[in-house]
Amino acid sequence: MVSEQLVDLSRLQFAATAMYHFLFVPLTLGMVWMLVIMESVYVMTGKVIYKDMTRFWGKLFGINFALGVTTGITLEFQFGTNWAYYSHYVGDIFGAPLAIEGLMAFFLESTFIGLFFFGWDRLSRQQHLLVTLLMAVGTNLSALWILIANGWMQNPVGAEFSFETMRMELTDFWAVIFNPVAQGKFVHTVSAGYVTGAMFVLSISAFYLLRGRDVEFAKRSFRIAAAFGFASICSVIVLGDESGYTVGEAQQTKLAAMEAMWETEPAPASFNLIAVPNEAEMKNDFAIHIPWVMGLIGTRSLDKELPGLNAIYAANRERVITGIEAVRLLEALRKAPKDETLRTEFAKVQADLGFGLLLKKYVRSMDKVTPELIDRAARDTLPKVAPLFWTFRIMVALGFAMLALFGLALWYSVKGDFAERRWLLRWALWFLPVPWIACEMGWFVAEYGRQPWTIYGVLPTHLSVSTLTVESLYGSLAGFVGFYTVLLIVEMYLMVRFARQGPGSLGTGRYLNEAHHAHA
Amino acid sequence: MSLPPPRLTDRRLVRDLVWVVILKLIVITALWWGFVREFRVPVDHDAMAVQLAAPLPAKQQTHTDGEPHGQ
Incomplete structure (x- = not known):
């Protein structure tokens, strides 16, 4: 049995480390394709400024x-x-994409990153471009496998529960790979990373232009980032809609919950532009509706209903x-695993096993379940509406x-006068920090909205957590937050330092700050 | 104006980044050593069955049914 404090601390620790991690990831995902574009132009035109751009932005990418x-x-x-319990329950499915991601990240991605930085004088132009391209592919493939794993947590397809091994077992590998939720998340997430990379280059180029320094370098970088x-x-x-x-x-x-949609409306449902959700009374105290929009977005039809939270409850x-x-049949089957009648009966209700397990938060034995506890367990299936509603809207805005x-x-880049528009x-x-804020909001919606499940509809969060002590969790949480904050400060320091130096940090003699650089 | 040798700053940056990665590995290992190592949770199908299905023997049930459990 686990305490709510232990569950909350474990969730907080995972959330904190995941959100820190995702400060670095989107920039890597996006910058790498910016480098491919810049180096491709260098290889096609032979203009050395594009090589300098690839090397300078590549340095920030490397940091x-x-x-x-x-x-x-x-x-x-x-x-x-x-x-640990989560890992046992789903390791058969979840472990494979994580292992493949590890191989991708450590071998494909890291190898080509090494070649990218140390291969400039050892490889031909075309060979180096190929390395940069493979680095981009490796980076994005790493993200694919992580999002396949995460997509399965949101939509557990291609697997079924075995009472003999007490875990989910893989039945269809390709269903896991081509899980529509995973594919949708992958393209949406990597695109958000591309936006982050583009904004990073756009913002720093704008800084150089506002200072009137390294103008040609900054203009070309700005145009590529804008496009x-x-x-x-x-x-x-578009992919967010998907x-x-x-x-x-x-x-x-x-x-x-994201839409604060308490009641089931006749199709097509209206969209709540702004709402003040009242969780206790399960209604909105105030809302501004736009007719039809939610039904069209959510079902892509005029006649399909979207259930409201009260109907879902x-x-x-x-x-x-x-x-x-x-749960009762599972307990009986553990005692008599060969009983065919029990097996048949269990197969009929197995799909709702996870919902029965929600009650384990309150009682050990199903014999002690009361109607009030059933109400509470059913209410637990609804995540808190207000945080989801507002974070989703901030992300979209x-x-x-x-x-x-x-x-x-892009418009003023095509016209050629963007540099004069201060x-x-x-x-x-x-707007430099904006893509990061949007990315973190998006992950919050995805993960907070999955509660109370680690595996949606299958395994409740409170049964997934290891039986660590609360004290050890406080210690490791403080350690992670402190350590990752130091990492973030070091990152900011190095980024600001090298961004301020600009392309002069390459030491080519063609840019501003070369003299300063010589004494640095 | 005499230019610095190329890659001088790069070399220093690489050195700094290598130190950062080494420090990261040390700190992460220290966190694991200090807070996690002793709390290894061996989970097999029997432990999972206890977690999900089988009721504990009556003498081990210390909580009040109807409330979220404490440890």
């Missing part, structure tokens, strides 16, 4: 990679240390009742603000 590497490893270790960023933010929005649609198919509770209450029977910025940056350059500079 980010070195600071970020190993922050993800702690997440993988936490599955074993903090989530790549505009394409990427369009992808994020991701939202798959959530509507696989996780209706999360969708309804009622349906889940029935599933909890069926789940009680599933920031996305559209970035669309406007990249759109204008308001645009200032806007680009101040």
Whole structure:
């Protein structure tokens, strides 16, 4: 049995390390393709400024990679240390993509990153470009496997529970790989990374232009970032819509909570632009509706209903009742595993086993379940609405603000007069942290919205956690937060230092700050 | 103006980054050593069965049913 404090601390530790880790990841995902584009132009045109761009932005990419590497490893270790029951329950499915990701990251990605930095004088132009391209592919493939694993937690397909081994077992590998939720998350997440990389280059280039230094270098970097960023933010929005649609198919509770949709409306449902959710009374105290929009986004049809949270609560209450029977049959099967009647009966209610397990938060034995406890377990299936509603809206608003910025940056790049528009350059500079904020908001929606499950509809979070002590968790949590904060400060220091030096830090003699650099 | 030898700053940066990675590995190992190592949780199908299904013997049930459990 585990305490709520232990569960909350374990969740907090994973969330803190994951959110720190994802400060580094999106920049790596996006910058690497910026490097491919810059180096491709160098190889095609032979203009050395593009080589300098690749090397300078590559240096900032390298700092980010070195600071970020190993922050993800702690997440993988936490599955074993903090989530041992989870790891046993789903290791058969979850372990494979994580192992493949480890191989991708350590062998493909790291090998080509080494060749990228140390191969400039040892490889031909074309060979080095190929290395950069493979580095980009390796980086993105790493993300693919992680998101396949995460997608399975959101939509557990291609697996079934075995009462003999007490774990989920893989039945269809390809269903796990081509899980629509995983694919939707992958393209949405990597596109968000591309936006982050583009914003990083756009902002720092705008800084150089505002200072009137390294103008040619900054102008070319700005143009590439504007074009790549505009394409990427369009992808994020379109693929975000696709991701939202798959959530509507696989996780209706999360969708309804994100939209503060308490009641089931006649199709097509309206969209709550702004709402003040009242969790206690399960309604909105205030809301501004836009007719039809939610139904069209969530179902892509005019006649399909989207269930509201009250209807979902009622349906889940029935599933909890069926789940009680599933838990009882599981306990009986553990004692008489060869009993065919029990097996047949269990197979009929197995799908609701997870809902019965929700009651284990309150009682050990199903014989002590009361109607009030069933109500509480059913209520537990609904995540808190207000945090999801507002973080989702902040993410979307920031996305559209970035669309406007990249759109204008591209427009004035095509016209050729962006460097004179200081308001645009200032806007680009101040928007530097925005993609990171949007990314963190997106992950919050995805993960907080999955609660109370680690595996959606299958394994409750409170049964997944290891039986560590609360004291050890406080200690390791403080250690991680302190250590990762130091890493973040070091990253910021190095980034600011090298960004301020600019391309002069390459020591080519072609840029500003070379004299300063000589004495550095 | 005499230019610095190329890669001088790069070399220093690489050295700094190598130190950062080494320090990271040391700190992460220290965190594991200090807070996790002694709390290894051996989980097999029997332990999982206890966690999910089988009720504890009556003498081990110390909590009040109806409330979230304490350890």
